[in-house]
Amino acid sequence: MTNETWVQVREGLLKRVGKNNFVTWIEPLRLTGLSEGVARFEVPTLFFGDWVQRNFGDHIRHRLTEAGEPVERLEFAVSNSPRPPLQPVKAAPVARPKPQPDEDLRGAPLDARFTFDSFVVGKPNELAHAAARRVAEGGPVTFNPLFLYGGVGLGKTHLMHAIAHELQKRQPQARVLYLSAEQFMYRFVQALREREILGFKELFRSVDVLMVDDVQFIAGKDSTQEEFFHTFNALVDQNKQIVISADRAPGEIKDLEERIKSRLQCGLVVDVHPTDYELRLGILQQKADFYREQYKGLVIADGVLEFLAHRITSNVRVLEGALTRLFAFASLVGREITLDLAQDCLADILRASDRKVTIEEIQRKVAEHYNIRLSDMIGPKRLRTIARPRQVAMYLSKHLTPRSLPEIGRRFGGRDHTTIMHGVRKIEELMATDSQLSDDLQLLRRLLQG
Ligand SMILES: Nc1ncnc2c1ncn2[C@@H]1O[C@H](COP(=O)(O)OP(=O)(O)OP(=O)(O)O)[C@@H](O)[C@H]1O
Structure with a gap:
């Protein structure tokens, strides 16, 4: 053959x-x-x-x-x-x-680079990092589950892998299973198809630490949610640690059963916030040190990392990609990495990072979030359930776009600029006391700014 x-x-x-x-x-x-x-x-x-x-x-x-x-x-x-x-x-x-521990426990492969050592800690992620460290110590379970959530590319997966690496080091015998929610579903469906459901249940209930990444994936998938719920309960009952990540807070995941939402909220829910300038710079400096080792002799001019940290604010993955490309390009052409080179070589990334949010996008996202019609954003209805989301959209339009109040007024069905000002102030006032509203705003900002 x-x-x-x-x-x-x-x-x-x-x-x-x-x-x-x-x-x-x-x-x-x-x-x-x-x-x-x-x-x-x-x-x-x-x-x-x-x-x-x-x-x-x-x-x-x-x-x-x-x-x-x-x-x-x-x-x-x-x-x-x-x-x-x-x-x-x-x-x-x-x-x-009898399967060997790590043979039947095949989860998703762990990325060897995602360790605590390579994770840069800053204000936006310090709580998430501290909680992850605590779990990785493997001591008595103090919060269950640890629920990490945040926008795309902010280090949730990195932290989960770091926990798994650390646990494997400290307690090689511990049965640690890390997988994405998608893989959980896939294995569940496969077990159903092959009539291996008992084996599936046994396996998932026999782990010491279960980590499920991107749990929002199972929203709307009824039988997978059901199975997840039972697995979750069985492990919590046995006092086994669970770590979950998602792109939003448990209460914000649409089509996730209420009982699961409430279970997920029982432990420690930690928000991985969008990066700030200092954290971005810290990450860039760490990666640049790594690349300097790889590309010996390559010089990076003062101010380049600061420029990137300032301009590329979307997420760490994009930031890393930019630096990788820059070093690869500079080594290819054998030139020092200057600001000019960075601007040329990263023009597309820099342009995308400059992307401006539009009022229409804001209206659409807010309407979706509060489950109201887009037409009600600009319509005359004064019902609180409609007026409040409309004010949220006004507030976001004021803060996320360069438009003036009269311009915003025109996009909201020809309202007067004083109405817009009133709406913006109202939301500012409410945010101080209404934590649900400020969570909503944080989520919406994140969704809009990508
Ligand atoms: N604080 C940090 N220090 C060092 N690297 C980081 C940090 N935060 C994120 N990264 C890096 O950014 C990249 C994206 O992170 P990660 O995959 O963990 O994001 P995520 O939050 O899981 O996003 P997604 O929801 O898209 O999966 C990874 O290469 C990771 O190593």
């Missing part, structure tokens, strides 16, 4: 078993021989081979046979083993071997 045929077979398997299964179970297989109806593979562990045999053996045989290689049996041998290289794994008629 040629390599090409195996590549084709693998493609077929990818469609058949899905991406997650493929990456976890099929990709690591190394076909080492095929003769007399026996296909031989190298696998990382015995358990791995057994698992593939049980769960995907039929598919693999079927695909190979379809590709013109009639196969009756699969044999698996452990790679790098001291035994002869192709010692087969006996097709075990006995009960499934």
Whole structure:
């Protein structure tokens, strides 16, 4: 059989078993021989081979046979083993071997760079960082769950990976499972399909620390939410630590069941705030030190990092991307990184960061958020449920756009500038006492400014 045929077979398997299964179970297989109806593979562990045999053996045989290689049996041998290289794994008629802790606990891979050491702490993220550190110490569970939320690219995933790395270091025996909410759903659906739901429940209830990233993903997905709820309760009852992240506060996640929202609020809910100038500069300095090591001899002129920290305010991912591109470009052309070079090389990123929010966008987002019609934003209704969101939109238009009060008035159905001023003041007043309103405003600002 040629390599090409195996590549084709693998493609077929990818469609058949899905991406997650493929990456976890099929990709690591190394076909080492095929003769007399026996296909031989190298696998990382015995358990791995057994698992593939049980769960995907039929598919693999079927695909190979379809590709013109009639196969009756699969044999698996452990790679790098001291035994002869192709010692087969006996097709075990006995009960499934007890999985090794980290074999069945395959969550999402952890990024080795996301550690506490590489996380720059500043005012906007200090609470999140302190809470993450506390969880990573692995002491008695003091708050459950730890719920981290914040806008895109502000370091939530970084902190979760850092917790997992630290726990693995301090307590190698602890069963730590990190995965995205999407993967949770995927594994749940797969377990349903393969009638492995008991195994699924057992696995998720047997961990010491469960970390689920981007939990907003399960909103509106009823049976996944249900299962998540039970898993959550079972772990809390056993006093096992849970860490959750989302792009907004639990109460703000639409289509998430009320009982889950309230459960998520039971522990410590921490907001990872948008970065400020000092934090951005700190992050840039740290990354620049790293790049200086990589690109020896490359000089970066004074003021460049400050310029970037000042101009690129959207999120850390964009900031990092800008610096990476700058160093790569400067090393390619062999020039010092000056302000001019930065402006040329990053023109598109700088332009995007300058993006201005429009009044129309504000009206649309606010109407969506409060579930009112867009037309009511500019209409005459005075009902509180409509007038208040309208004032919120006026307030945001005043603060996020350079428009004058009369201009804003015109966009709000031709209202007088004094009405706009009144609306803006009203919101300013209420914000001091109404924490729900100030949370709403924070969320809306974040959504609008990206
Ligand atoms: N305080 C920080 N110090 C160092 N690096 C940071 C910090 N905050 C974010 N980063 C970096 O920014 C990038 C984006 O962070 P991360 O993936 O954790 O964001 P996120 O909040 O999970 O966003 P998303 O919701 O899009 O997944 C990562 O490369 C991360 O290392």
